[in-house]
Amino acid sequence: MSYIAKPKISHPKMPRNKLGLTIRDYEGGVSTLCAGCGHDSITAAIIQAVFELGIEPHKLAKMSGIGCSSKTPAYFVSQSHGFNSVHGRMASVTTGANAANRDLTYIGVSGDGDSLSIGMGQFAHVIRRNLNMCYIIENNGVYGLTKGQYSASADVGSVAKKQPANRQMPIDPVSTAIGLGATYIARSFSGDKQQLVPLIKGAITHKGFALLDVISPCVTFNDNVGSTKSYAYTRQHFHHVIDADYIAPSEEILASYNAGEAMPVKLHDGSKIVFRKLNEDYDPTSRAAAFSFLRDSVNQGEIITGLLYINESPGDMHSDASTVDTALANLDYKDLNPGRQKLAELMSRYR
Amino acid sequence: MSKTNDVVIKIATVNGTGSASANGLLMKAIFRMGIPVVGKNYFPSNIQGLPTWYEIRVTGEGHQARLERVDLMVAMNVQTYQKDLASLTPGGWFIYDSTWPRSKLLDRSDVTVLGVPLSRMCNEHFDTARARILMKNIAYVGVVAALLDIDLEIIRQLLNETFGAKKHLIDSNIEAIHLGYDYAVQHYSCPLPVKVEKMDKTRDHIIIDGNTAAGLGCVYAGATVGAWYPITPSTSLMDAYKRFCKMYRMEGDKKKFCIVQAEDELSAIGVVLGASWNGARAFTPTSGPGISLMSEFIGFAYFAELPAVIFDVQRTGPSTGMPTRTQQCDLVSCAYASHGDTKHVLLFPANPEECFYMAPKAFDLAERLQTPVMVLSDLDIGMNDWMCPDLDWDDDYVPDKGKVLSAEDLENMDAFYRYLDVDGDGIPYRTLPGVHPKGAYFTRGSGHSKYGAYTEDADEYQEVVDRLLVKWETARNLVPEPEIEYSKFNKSAVISFGSCDGAVKEALITLKKKNVGLNYCRVKAFPFSDAVKEFIDQHDYIYVVEQNRDAQFRTLLVLDIEAEASKLIPVLHYKGLPISADFVARRVLEEIARGQAA
Numbered sequence: 001m002s003y004i005a006k007p008k009i010s011h012p013k014m015p016r017n018k019l020g021l022t023i024r025d026y027e028g029g030v031s032t033l034c035a036g037c038g039h040d041s042i043t044a045a046i047i048q049a050v051f052e053l054g055i056e057p058h059k060l061a062k063m064s065g066i067g068c069s070s071k072t073p074a075y076f077v078s079q080s081h082g083f084n085s086v087h088g089r090m091a092s093v094t095t096g097a098n099a100a101n102r103d104l105t106y107i108g109v110s111g112d113g114d115s116l117s118i119g120m121g122q123f124a125h126v127i128r129r130n131l132n133m134c135y136i137i138e139n140n141g142v143y144g145l146t147k148g149q150y151s152a153s154a155d156v157g158s159v160a161k162k163q164p165a166n167r168q169m170p171i172d173p174v175s176t177a178i179g180l181g182a183t184y185i186a187r188s189f190s191g192d193k194q195q196l197v198p199l200i201k202g203a204i205t206h207k208g209f210a211l212l213d214v215i216s217p218c219v220t221f222n223d224n225v226g227s228t229k230s231y232a233y234t235r236q237h238f239h240h241v242i243d244a245d246y247i248a249p250s251e252e253i254l255a256s257y258n259a260g261e262a263m264p265v266k267l268h269d270g271s272k273i274v275f276r277k278l279n280e281d282y283d284p285t286s287r288a289a290a291f292s293f294l295r296d297s298v299n300q301g302e303i304i305t306g307l308l309y310i311n312e313s314p315g316d317m318h319s320d321a322s323t324v325d326t327a328l329a330n331l332d333y334k335d336l337n338p339g340r341q342k343l344a345e346l347m348s349r350y351r
Numbered sequence: 352m353s354k355t356n357d358v359v360i361k362i363a364t365v366n367g368t369g370s371a372s373a374n375g376l377l378m379k380a381i382f383r384m385g386i387p388v389v390g391k392n393y394f395p396s397n398i399q400g401l402p403t404w405y406e407i408r409v410t411g412e413g414h415q416a417r418l419e420r421v422d423l424m425v426a427m428n429v430q431t432y433q434k435d436l437a438s439l440t441p442g443g444w445f446i447y448d449s450t451w452p453r454s455k456l457l458d459r460s461d462v463t464v465l466g467v468p469l470s471r472m473c474n475e476h477f478d479t480a481r482a483r484i485l486m487k488n489i490a491y492v493g494v495v496a497a498l499l500d501i502d503l504e505i506i507r508q509l510l511n512e513t514f515g516a517k518k519h520l521i522d523s524n525i526e527a528i529h530l531g532y533d534y535a536v537q538h539y540s541c542p543l544p545v546k547v548e549k550m551d552k553t554r555d556h557i558i559i560d561g562n563t564a565a566g567l568g569c570v571y572a573g574a575t576v577g578a579w580y581p582i583t584p585s586t587s588l589m590d591a592y593k594r595f596c597k598m599y600r601m602e603g604d605k606k607k608f609c610i611v612q613a614e615d616e617l618s619a620i621g622v623v624l625g626a627s628w629n630g631a632r633a634f635t636p637t638s639g640p641g642i643s644l645m646s647e648f649i650g651f652a653y654f655a656e657l658p659a660v661i662f663d664v665q666r667t668g669p670s671t672g673m674p675t676r677t678q679q680c681d682l683v684s685c686a687y688a689s690h691g692d693t694k695h696v697l698l699f700p701a702n703p704e705e706c707f708y709m710a711p712k713a714f715d716l717a718e719r720l721q722t723p724v725m726v727l728s729d730l731d732i733g734m735n736d737w738m739c740p741d742l743d744w745d746d747d748y749v750p751d752k753g754k755v756l757s758a759e760d761l762e763n764m765d766a767f768y769r770y771l772d773v774d775g776d777g778i779p780y781r782t783l784p785g786v787h788p789k790g791a792y793f794t795r796g797s798g799h800s801k802y803g804a805y806t807e808d809a810d811e812y813q814e815v816v817d818r819l820l821v822k823w824e825t826a827r828n829l830v831p832e833p834e835i836e837y838s839k840f841n842k843s844a845v846i847s848f849g850s851c852d853g854a855v856k857e858a859l860i861t862l863k864k865k866n867v868g869l870n871y872c873r874v875k876a877f878p879f880s881d882a883v884k885e886f887i888d889q890h891d892y893i894y895v896v897e898q899n900r901d902a903q904f905r906t907l908l909v910l911d912i913e914a915e916a917s918k919l920i921p922v923l924h925y926k927g928l929p930i931s932a933d934f935v936a937r938r939v940l941e942e943i944a945r946g947q948a949a
Contacts, residue, residue, distance in 0.1 A: 056788075057788050057791070058784070058785060058786065058787060058788040058790070058791060059785050061784050061785075073793070074793055074805070078791065079788040079791045080784075080791055081628075081782075081784035081785075081790070081791050081792065081793075081794070082791075082792075082793040082794060082795075083625070083628060083794045084793060084794065084795040084796070084797070085621065085624075085648075085651065085796070086621075086647050086648060086651050086796060089617060089618070089621045089648065091618075091621075092613065092617070092618035092619075092620075092621025092622050092625065093621045093622070093624055093625035093628070094625060095578075095611060095613075095618075095621070095622050095625060096576060096578060096611070096621060096622035096623055096624060096625025096626035096627075096628075096629075096633060097625035097626065097628060097629045097784075098625070099576045099578075099609040099611060099622065099625070099626050099631070099633075100575065100576055100609075100625070100626035100627075100628075100629035100630065100631035100633065101629040101630070101631075101784065101785060103785060104629075104784055104785050121614055121615065121617075121618070122614070122617075122618055122621070124614075125613070125614040125618065129611075318609075321606065321609055321610075322604060322605055322606050323605065323606050323607075323608075323609050324602050324605040324606065324607050325605070328575040328576060328607065328608070328609060328626075328631050329575070329626070329629050329630040329631040329783070330630075331575065331607055333573045333749070333750055335607065336570075336573040336575065336600065336607060337570075337571055337573055337748075338570065338571065338595075338598075338599035339744065339746055340743065340744040340745070340746045342599065343571070343742055343743065343744045344741075344743075346567075347557055347741045347742065350557035350558055350559045351379075351382070351383070351553075351556075351557055351558070
């Protein structure tokens with residue numbers, strides 16, 4: 001991906017986070033995506049979220065596969081290591097990275113082609129492992145880099161530029177993730193930064209696997225009349241069901257909520273997600289309810305957004321595997337090697 | 352035929368009947384008598400009901416290969432009686448269960464048929480169906496013990512060690528041993544003219560398979576992340592790693608290791624690369640089909656310059672092939688795995704001992720060279736029991752983590768660029784995530800400049816791939832040197848690698864007795880070091896011994912060091928059975944008869 005360094009322009013009065021860094025310290029290279037691409041808005045939301053969370057840039061790992069979406073880690077937090085892997089395989093690389101060093105924050109950026117076609121197997125299995133990561137799908141229903149073929153998330157009847165209407169059933173990452181047991185599942189829209197930033201903050205802070213499916217229109221190949229992933233269509237049909245505010249551990253809950261409407265959920269580090277239910281029938285802590293609600297909304301042609309499901313259980317891959325608290329990559333060799341004497345003792349078993 | 356400590360015993364059974372422990376008992380008993388042994392298991396890709404064979408070669412001279420001879424056939428599988436009878440060497444003995452006499456079927460005049468009513472005796476002595484089946488196996492061990500004069504006291508000791516406090520099991524096993532032993536002594540002249548006799552040639556030796564040794568080697572190497580997708584014949588490598596980690600890597604109930612059983616091999620290698628990127632020693636065991644699936648990522652690791660250790664326990668291909676049979680058939684697919692211009696470092700262990708020592712070597716090379724290193728074992732080494740010297744460890748060993756910059760290094764640098772050849776050896780410096788903000792770079796499989804930036808610029812791209820060739824030459828100087836043996840001044844030689852070694856060494860002795868003296872070079876790694884090239888240059892005729900159809904090793908010699916193809920004479924064994932000493936000697940003599948000099 002082309003990479004143009006962005007000049008650092010910082011005003012002395014710019015807001016600083018708990019590390020004393022400004023948002024400029026979280027920027028990356030200049031995007032080379034098409035003007036108006038939804039992905040760039042998501043990049044901006046990621047920058048905002050990690051800045052507000054006060055993550056040390058070098059403690060963040062940016063993981064991706066192949067495709068337009070997978071280019072974007074070059075456009076945020078240039079002081080973080082990035083791993084632009086092979087197509088559809090970001091999940092396995094992140095699994096290994098996290099196995100070796102559990103102390104870093106992992107943000108994976110993928111697309112609908114990268115996650116739901118070539119990477120469907122890895123997408124499913126990283127959920128099963130409950131890997132502690134924030135997995136963002138920048139979902140536009142088409143393959144951009146190869147010029148506009150339908151992806152597996154294209155809706156039946158949706159029409160992309162220069163293509164007959166799609167006839168194959170879509171794969172919905174959100175209902176798939178609910179079925180597979182993901183523990184934090186949200187959907188949003190690239191054009192709704194206000195909703196997106198707290199959802200990303202929650203996803204990063206959540207311990208375990210967090211999925212963010214973000215509708216992100218492709219202005220070049222799928223933003224036309226007849227497309228169900230266009231800006232116009234998404235704006236007309238998206239529907240906040242549950243909004244969520246992210247409250248850091250040190251902050252008081254200041255916003256006032258109507259009784260019965262607000263529901264705080266405590267995250268593992270003491271921070272809180274406060275749900276604001278915009279639909280009284282919805283229970284985001286029930287897998288079954290979330291699943292049936294999603295099904296109904298699909299039938300009604302609505303795009304349901306917000307934090308759709310959360311299970312703030314304490315586990316992740318490391319707790320399931322009972323690994324030590326120290327990152328494995330940081331263990332001393334002397335703590336790993338049994339030594340000569342033990343080997344000599346072992347030999348008697350093989351005589 | 353009268354021989355001491357030179358006998359091949361073959362046991363034909365049905366898989367899933369528990370014969371493996373009986374065969375192990377028999378082999379260990381002979382080993383404990385101080386006599387070198389070679390064990391080969393010929394098993395089906397199946398759990399229960401199909402024919403399986405176990406071959407024990409008793410070799411007082413300490414050879415390491417199998418022979419094509421069978422002196423004593425323990426035929427316990429009616430389905431294969433005729434095949435087993437046919438495979439018996441003239442003058443041999445055929446032992447079968449005479450509960451159901453088969454005098455008409457077993458009608459070879461040049462062998463001796465010894466019937467023992469094993470089923471009848473076991474049915475009389477044991478109550479349950481399961482015990483009757485299991486004890487029939489132990490009873491044939493008793494028969495063989497009597498026929499070959501194996502020390503019963505050693506067998507008793509081995510049973511004590513196996514069953515420990517479970518005295519009733521020890522008693523019933525000893526009873527079964529005696530059923531067979533006593534019957535043989537009472538009905539036949541024991542011992543036979545072929546027999547065993549105590550020696551002192553197994554002191555400070557063990558019996559171990561290559562997968563166990565490699566798994567242990569990974570623990571000693573300090574590997575903390577293992578990722579895999581189960582595949583025969585590599586599965587027992589990860590089983591061993593897990594077992595040894597549970598012995599040596601626990602901190603209370605917490606583990607100082609992480610094993611990821613991935614959804615497929617594409618994922619397993621991805622896990623390895625992610626972990627290596629973060630600085631852990633990570634590995635994956637697999638076999639040929641796994642290499643095919645991993646190829647895309649192997650090319651990524653070559654170009655993005657990430658360490659990875661892959662154990663390829665080769666099995667018979669192509670495609671699914673014969674999963675429980677051996678070959679050395681993945682050389683070319685491993686050496687050049689992935690699209691584009693790629694080539695990879697390979698190590699060739701010849702036995703379980705080398706599987707152990709090459710494990711830390713593989714990690715050292717992978718981290719020093721920042722590239723994938725593949726250890727090419729095979730089913731014969733990986734799953735068969737080999738006699739090896741005791742494994743030893745040097746407590747002064749320090750892992751070579753290669754050129755990794757610390758936070759302090761980075762703090763003192765003006766700027767870090769990932770792919771600069773600072774030292775002129777083609778190996779750039781790398782940084783690990785989480786260490787220092789100055790170390791950040793973008794790991795990518797797309798075109799990049801020496802500064803680590805994305806590029807589509809012709810010259811910038813070429814500069815990087817040319818520098819990788821410099822690194823390749825550095826690798827050539829770092830890999831293990833070949834083992835070279837000069838017979839005498841001679842212009843003819845054998846070159847080989849891996850599990851062919853035992854067969855070649857024995858064949859060289861056989862050939863020498865026929866006045867054919869050949870020099871020998873056993874290669875341990877790819878790329879080939881200068882010593883390999885010199886060896887080839889010194890000779891006019893070189894027999895290239897390997898276990899595949901297409902002479903892949905010979906192909907690599909031609910491709911990598913431009914060895915003159917016309918003087919490389921292929922000696923190819925690819926039936927799926929381990930190569931035998933007889934085969935190598937026979938093929939060399941055939942070539943000599945056809946006009947190739949020796």
